Amino acid sequence: MEGLDVRLGRFHLLHDVSFTIDRGERVGLIGESGSGKSLTSLALLGLLPEDARIGGSVRLAGVGYDLVGARERDLAQVRGRDVAMVFQEPMTALNPTMRVGDQVAEAITIHAGRSSRAGGARTDRAGVRSRTVELLDQVGLPNPADAARAYPHQLSGGQRQRVVLAIALANDPALLVCDEPTTALDVTVQARVLDLIVRGVTARDAAMLFITHDLSVVATVCERVLVMYGGRVVEAGPVEEVFRRPRHRYTQGLLAASDLDTAEPGGRLPTIRGSVPPAGAFPDGCVFRSRCDYATSECAVLPPWTGSDPGHGYACIHPAGQEVAR
Structure with missing residues (x-):
């Protein structure tokens, strides 16, 4: 495809x-x-x-x-x-x-x-x-x-x-x-x-x-996973690598929201704020920026696809593991 x-x-x-x-x-x-x-x-x-x-x-x-x-x-x-x-x-x-x-x-x-x-x-x-x-x-x-x-x-x-x-x-x-x-x-x-x-x-x-x-x-x-949001593939790579070291902030949020091992007893899991917009209401640039805690003005431009390790790529200007200047 x-x-x-x-x-x-x-x-x-x-x-x-x-x-x-x-x-x-x-x-x-x-x-x-x-x-x-x-x-x-x-x-x-x-x-x-x-x-x-x-x-x-x-x-x-x-x-x-x-x-x-x-x-x-x-x-x-x-x-x-x-x-x-x-x-x-x-x-x-x-x-x-x-x-x-x-x-x-x-x-x-x-x-x-x-x-x-x-x-x-x-x-x-x-x-x-x-x-x-x-x-x-x-x-x-x-x-x-x-x-x-x-x-x-x-x-x-x-x-x-x-x-x-x-x-x-x-x-x-x-x-x-x-x-x-x-x-x-x-x-x-x-x-x-x-x-x-x-x-x-x-x-x-x-x-x-x-x-x-x-x-x-x-x-x-x-064996391999594609992460999709807003009609776009935002991250892709081997399952073990993506789940162990997610790069896109959306992938990071999905994994955090399902990680029962890190939740405190009786506590709530982290959530991604907001909800998925209806068709036609996704923002320009990074489709996730309206819900992302790390979004800046730079995210108003469509992020390029970035390859890191072999077979692992993502589309995020401020990937997980990188400091975000405010």
Whole structure:
């Protein structure tokens, strides 16, 4: 993804979003609600509203054309085959009137003969049925043959999310996009689903973009992290390096607000003052400066991208660890 820019009406929603994900790499995308995370994933999949104006470039390995500006017919072939998505709420992702096995089977047959990574699975009725049960078994559903005959409402939230994961992995996509897939699950079920997701992409040597507001999840499943605010990537680098030594003041604030180890017993965690502005209300220059305790007049100019350690970069004029002259 290079220079992705999205406008909707008079609102400029994404600004020059650029990043790459290598095969087999797991990348986290973090930020508060309203930072542009989910919009980035929708732009990647070509699912933006028809009246949205999009610029830049989105390319997937094995797909010989730019997804930005591609015809809907071509994008429909890419979705589910080369790139697949696991959504936050499985009840809205699954059809309540269809048995879950039929929904997994549909994902297999719709791309029959077109998947370059699915290993030439049989597409006759018996072959699809066998592959469906195999996928449901891989994602840890008990009694997968029986589960295939169930309707979504007959399964628990964690089981429904496993069905969504099975559908996403049905054609061995090169890229799996996960948009806060464990937010609605309890901690124990969340851990199991995360393990299944990691094992699924690892077995397929697939790339993964994991969108979340939960920093502990990123630390568990991702190798690299992108920090987003105001429709911009403001910091990026290896998870361990960014979390240990954040440079952008926004990243510093997010980490401080989630660090239970430093909180005094009975005390409150630090917070980032204010709230995320609505679309179109972010300030010029550094998009975070209206909420930043370290902002100066210099921050009214868009900060350049600065690289520090290999693979770790940020866009902040007064980075953490540097004195700010007042």
